[in-house]
Amino acid sequence: MADEDAHNLCRRFLDTYAAALVDGKPRWVERATAVGIVRDLLRGLRDRKHGPYLRDRTVRDGNQIKLRVDGHRTLAAGKDEARRARRILEAYAQQGNGHGQRFVAVDVARRIAGTGSLGLERYVVLARPENDPDTLRLIDIKLAVPSVWAQALGTSGSVSRWPAEAARVVGAQRVSQAVSPALLRPVVYAGKGERPCSYVVKSLQPTADRVALGTGKHVVADLDDALQTMARVAAWCHLRGCGRFGTDLIERLQDDAAGTAWRKSALKLAGHGRQVSLRQWREFAGDYREAVGEAKDDTHHGRA
Template sequence: MPNVVDTIRTFNAGRDPERLAMKYANLRGNAFVFLRGTCHLFYDRLPPDALFSKAPAGWLCGDAHLENFGSYKGDNRLVYFDLNDFDEAALAPVTWELVRFLSSILVAGDALRATPADAQALCGTFLDAYAAALVLGKARWVERDTADGLVRDLLDTLKARSRPAFLDKRTDKKAHGRVIRCDGKHALAASDEARAKVVKLVDSFAAAQDKPGFFKVLDVARRIAGTGSLGVERYIVLVEGKGSPDANYLLDLKQALPSSLAPHLSLKQPAWPSQAHRVVALQRRMQAVSMAFLQPVVAADVGVKGDASYVLRGLQPSEDRVNLDVRRSSLAQIGGVIGQMGQLMAWAQLRSAGRQGSAIADALIDFGGSAASWRGDLLAAAHQCAAQVEKDWKAYSEAYDAKAIGA
């Protein structure tokens, strides 16, 4: 088995050193953060047994865990709760998605403030909800009017948030306009070269829109967000929107890289025009309603040097997630959220069924109905994967503390 530190260092080679140093420090925090930030390592360790090779093929977000469900504003301006990270999306056995999510529950036991028995029960809650949603065979969605519990509380909070208040959190007023606040927490300054490139990329998108002036770029900064993607080329873009200073909009522009699942995939994948086309196409396919401004942008298509491609979308604050901590919420409330996550995963797979090689809905319905035959093996595999994550994190932590890894 490859050395953990060497694998992580190789995978992250070439990333922005300043943000990569943040990622390496974050990975040292706990095993749950380590799981979130090393998706590639998780799939390197996935057991190659029949449970993972004979399950129905489905479109997966590829990086399902507790923190990759959150709220976002759709292109219809309503707020939804759903899977919201598709950087690793690919066609694979659906059990790959399930075991990664279950492993996240087990590894996050301390973060959830849950005992091993509680974590096991939460895994059961997730699987019950997932299988039941598949059996019903109808893809639904979660918005404010259909949500309850902690998810409803989150969406109520977001509905009450005003644009000026949000802008005040991320920008500073200057003269008659705004500039992005480079606070070292959400954003870092961008070079003149990077700014010029971003302007060109956004202008190419704007040219195809009904109101190109809406996307006039006012400011650009490097974005700090997530764990696994820290160090990847990513920007916050402040645009004119409906007018300065209080009707500006913030966009997220992020380079799309190959999926971490790619080296392990045996199922034939579509020939996507670019990595950004893959991410955007599968996000549109799996979510009930797409994120606002979601669009692939290819550097070469707009005269920018290189073959990089980028995903443009409305900026979704990373803090717009449900807080799963029994110090703030009861275990029953957390179980309610995890049950909804199970439903959302099933609905995403049903919504994308029968597309470019994925199993048809009938096969997924049958899989859900046969949960009793695979449930125990899947939980056992999740425990095995979670134990490996803990082992890898300890090895990484020893190396990090010994200053054997750095940007």
């Protein structure tokens, strides 16, 4: 993509975001009013069934059903990891304040997902509701870690105290989203002799529920459609969060959004972020190629 196209897309994103903030009314994306590739995605999801999705994620082994371990979305879980995931799921029911749905875990795998989640403890659990043994659910369990902003801003960015990191993540999601994912709840768990860790537990979101930008001559127009929608969604989320957990009221956010000076700073920050991401990608790619080369050498010399 040409730099001029990228710059124009960023400017349009900020203009749309600011206009939605000034409007002051949090809305949500609807199938009837969505445009472009976002509309195509929502229309395609209308007829999606749970059965085919579940079959894509599982395999039959005789009379048993297990999670599909493909090395792309999932990795095999060791005995200790599977036991830990099952106990976190048990804690999910115990910490539900009387509203925690109980599940019986059928199988556990490690989950590979998200650029912000790589390297973090994360599981997918195939489970049956205790009160509905004929139904199968896919449940996502993810370790919650401190926000990257915590170290950058220190106490100046603190607006509320949270009992645990997962409570922060879930609290922000529940406030900012028009509809949160099913089963969403924070869970605190500690193994024997461990410090407590907190986890975000929710229904697994299908990877198909994402906008695919693709390539070709329409990529800029498709990206523009997606960014316009993302700008409005971001603004609506921020409007819902106004006045919550010590944040400013909507009127203050509207006043700030009506100005234009901040947009130049935002564009400059985006350009800096691009350079940092490209540098980090080159470092990662170099390390990956080196690691693959060493693994091949070990295999060749019979040390694998």
